[in-house]
Amino acid sequence: MRAHAKLVNVHRGLPAPSALCALALFALLAAAVTGCTDRGEPVLREPDPVGGPTLLRRLTQSQYRATVADIFGTDVPVVARFERGLRSHGLIAVGTGEAGISAFSIEQYDAAAQGVADAILGEEQRAEFVPCQPRSTTAFDTECAGAFMGQYGPLLFRRPLTNEQTQRYLEAARLGTEKLGGFYEGLKYALVGMMTSPQFLLRIERAQPDPQRPELLQLDPYSKAARLSYFLTDSTPDRELLRAAGAGELDSADSLARQVDRLLASPRFEGALRAFFGDMLEFDLFDDLAKDSEIYPAFNSDVAADAKEQTLRDIVHHLVEQNGDYRDLFTLDQTFMTRPLGIIYRQPVPARHDWERVQLSHDGSRLGIQSHVSFLALHAHPGRSSPTLRGKAIRNVFLCQEVPDPPANVDFSVVQDPSNTYMPTARDRLGAHNTEPACSGCHKVMDPVGLALENYDGLGHFRARENDAVIDSSGFLDGTAYEDAAGLAAALRNHPETSRCVVEKIYRFAVGRDTVWDERAYMDYLIAAFAESGYRVPELMRAIALSDNFMAISPPDQTPVGQGLAHNQSDGRNPS
């Protein structure tokens, strides 16, 4: 579980490669994945695939919604209260491979499925969704029900239905028709059954032998299609991708590239970027975010929603529309804003109900997504800022550096009493940590980073003073000293871990598991490719999607595929 931290440590402190051959040298040091041609240009070669296990991944809330919208259209309502995703190794995407499905979740999935079934098979819309006219609306029509199943079954299960599955849902529709006296009523319950099936709610990956590498397995074509599609669109494979999978085209490099480029160019690609960055930035925490209404009267749930949207909009605009350098997200001086957000940023927004492109600040006092309300408010207390929480989040979220929990037995009372008039600013109060050896080890990696953001209060308003004392926002980040938040922005942008971290997180997001030690050469390859592309995220995602590592499956060690129920006995949960 700490393999990832080790992986980071190996490279911590290495300077950012500045010239092409230095880049090659850097990579050579790490794992010799590049060579220099005569003209000194690096030639990147993907290391041999390592592969991970096949996974059983639960659809996330955004994937569920996007999947339903892609199959049935965006106006079909999904009415359910999804429980929060399980976060593991910094990402909900990794947690999807570990999360179970509680009784509460099934209740909610069931309600969502009924809502969808009611909408598309209700009188108004059924003609649009059922590809045939039943012989009678009160009697069962096998052919017509079969046609409906044939149209939506493969889309829902992300692969063709087996005969048993088709029969099962036809039988459900027949029984429903008989008991309820209506063809569409029966069809409704067949659809509810399909939408609560594990084949729909879980992405069940299956492996097959890899003809090129007998020691490895690879995903089967439909599992490949699902992995690709959820990675690049946060949604289900469309008909074209399923067709390509069925025709065996995803095994050919050219056809695969064609599909990948098609998905990258589709409007759905934005969904994938939003899903990844919302996950990386821990925006699920907004569900529990509360601010004291007396201290921060400008905060409400609309502002919170706008704050999230602002950051995601900026990211998509910069990375896709501007084809920008990932690292520049930390020094962006422009942003999108709404009028309610403008109140916090003290920025007049002329448009009453719309997003406007504006300067993030006019004096450079605010730069980059880490100075957005979404980051500042999320990593603070309900009634005040927190340099420690913010410093910790910068390390965890953007640099992939884990900071341990505070020791259990610590007296904080000297440290953070906000009414202590002798210690007017957080810097004064946190200073006490440095005298406590149990604290100083971790606080010296968090606080100097978070203190640079002290000019923003617990919601994100700019302030020059705290308790009448001028705030000193100087600090240092892994060897780079700075005077203020703008300096932190530059230091974060230029930190070598910044780009390495996003590469690792995107790869983990793609494959749904933590990276392992044996993959370090592959990580170095991706990082070198990322640097060579000028830190273009869409190109990084393309490189991942086209790499052999992405689809490779390691042979299961103790549990051969298809072993059956033999191990089920050992699942005992009750320790007694």
Next chain:
Amino acid sequence: MSKISRRGFLRGTLQGAAVGVGLPLLNCFLDDSGKAFAASGRRIPVRFGTWVWGCGFIPELWIPTATGTEFELPAHLAPLEPYRDRLALLSGFDVKLDGVPNKPHITGCLGLRTGIPVPDLKVKAPTLDVLISDQIGDTRFRSIEVCSAGIQRSYSYRDAGSPNPSEISPLALYSRIFGEGFQDPNAAQFTPDPRYMVHKSVLSATQEERRALMGEVGAEDRQRLDEYFTSIRELEQKLALQLEPPAPVEHFEMPGAPPETPVDSEMENVMENHRLMAGLLARALQCNQTRVFNVLFSDTASNLRRPGSSSTHHTLTHEEPVDPQLGHQREVAWFAEKSMIAWREFLDALSAIPEGDGTLLDNCLVLAHSDCSIAKAHAVEGIPVMVAGNAGGRVRTGFHMAGKADPISRIGLTVQQAMGLQVDRWGVLSMETNRVIPELLA
């Protein structure tokens, strides 16, 4: 004793006509002991719940100086005076860490609930409410989780990958229980809705995927799939119940929909949401919608706060200096006392509902606990615990017991036995125990 049966009453009064009136269930339908309904012989069910508050207590304001039945309630327990005979106060029981790192506010809470200390949220066994619900939870909902402080989590886990989320809005809780699918237990007429049958049968068909899928995945995923199929089966059982006439319930009144309330961690809002949810939960228990519940009054790292204050209950426990006059943290004490007032209000809600010859509380076993004793140090030694209610006569209360550093798993073991589980040993390493607390068992 009584010569009239419920059915006879219906026929006699209404000449058999099917009319939609609520049918009162009179005490004369009960047997002499008041423990079961005479007509059906069906026993009044016993319910189990947990009630959790965060950030522990101030020992000198909470722990009675005397043990046994003759004790004075210290200041913070004073609000519970009306319930002193219905409460067992358990002080001085420890979560034994055995070298496991103490994750603040987590290790103590989950150690108490699973018998196994863990350094994070990855529980190694189901929490005891889940063990108990597997035994008694054959109701419409396996269990109901609520949190009054705006946090969607609970400390109820079947498995590390699937914590049971809490309802945080009284209105949402109301709709889930009393909205669509709710059947008035005392309705004079019952017509099974065939849609439930069709719905149930399609879910049963899903179970047919089980065997093939189990063969395709590794051991860990098999456990997750197993959980999925368990959840599906629970939904099937819920639908099966809808096809049977609900058992009549005496004194049941359909609650009205609660108002839409602000959901956050401001103390007054939390108290109000807690009162509303406690009332709804009590009604849900009364009419057999669930037999198990978990209430999270405040999260273990309590985010409760007073309006306009820059500190929360949790941050105060660490930062507030000890008041030299009082000898404890003044603000922290305010939150600790409020937590006990809320607990009293929860017991008020349960005992407001008459049942048998007593109240709903008599037929409940509620385990109230915190995550630590002294929050400032995150101490997991001496976590305060209370047992309320008499579990239909299976549990004795009205005493204070000092655990003298015994493993806290003794409490979990005793509670499981009281709820009828066949378990004689629970917990691991220093927490493993086969010693129940005999004083608790009637």
